[in-house]
Amino acid sequence: MKGVLDLLVIVLCLVLGAALWWAMLDLPSSRIHLAEQVAAKLDASGVTHPVTAVLLNFRGYDTLIEVMVLFVALIGMLTQAEKGSQWLSAGYRPPPLPAPPFHLEVLQWLARVLVPLMILTAGYLLWAGAHRAGGAFQAAALLAGAGVLLNLAGLLPAWTTFRAGMRAGSITGLLFFVLAAAATAAAPHGHLLQYPAGWAGMLILLIETGLTLSLGLILAGFFLLLSAEASDGSDTEE
């Protein structure tokens, strides 16, 4: 009985897959040619890389909302963490890092070599975003990765507090982006995130620099705050 049922499920899945495949092939080709529209307006975007032009200029609000989502995720994590335990309270001091066991020494050496290179590469990716693959998100992920590597190598303790400086840093990029959006929307004849001619390149670079800093802190925070909670929770729960 069960074998028959399984067979039925498999057959139904195959039919559904075939139907979807057929529907996809049957779609009429789009009459809107977005790639050509982007290419035609690329000169006005302030950057020469079409992906960055779309993300930071033509569809800037999309990126703005994306960054908001990440920031809200961080806030959600912080509220849960503060409710859950005493870590993150102002007086709590993390225990000093223990002396590294021998097997960590190679990793520590590697981390000390790699992290400066990662920060350099993040700066390059941020700059390169204007004319080739790269940009704020990739640079920020690299910065956060450097933080994770330092933490795993035992060189950077997990974040038990999220101090005012870090809070400010994690909102800077979003704040600047929102200010730019408000200013462009409030300007006479302006539309939301429609940069004034000639300013686009500079504004995009400034926004991306702020976003790299903020997203780096936010993404690193996801890992470093959670690993603090994990080590703290396992000590106190049982």
Add this chain to the structure above:
Amino acid sequence: MTLDLLLVAALLWTAVQSLATPNLFRGVVLFIVFGLFMALVWVRLHAADIALAEAAIGAGLTGALLLNGVGHLRAKQQSTLP
């Protein structure tokens, strides 16, 4: 062409394996491998931006977070065992 077919096969295999394995750690490692293959596929599709994001965020950071979660679960299991 052969490379692309190999990539597709590797993607499908790692995806199925990471979902099907009962071992959480193995599943997470296979998920990271899946992310790296996915990044290669994006490169083959000339989407270097997405490849960078996939490798850094999809495979790297998400993988680290998931490994963190697995470690946390293990510590919890060990502390509840007699």
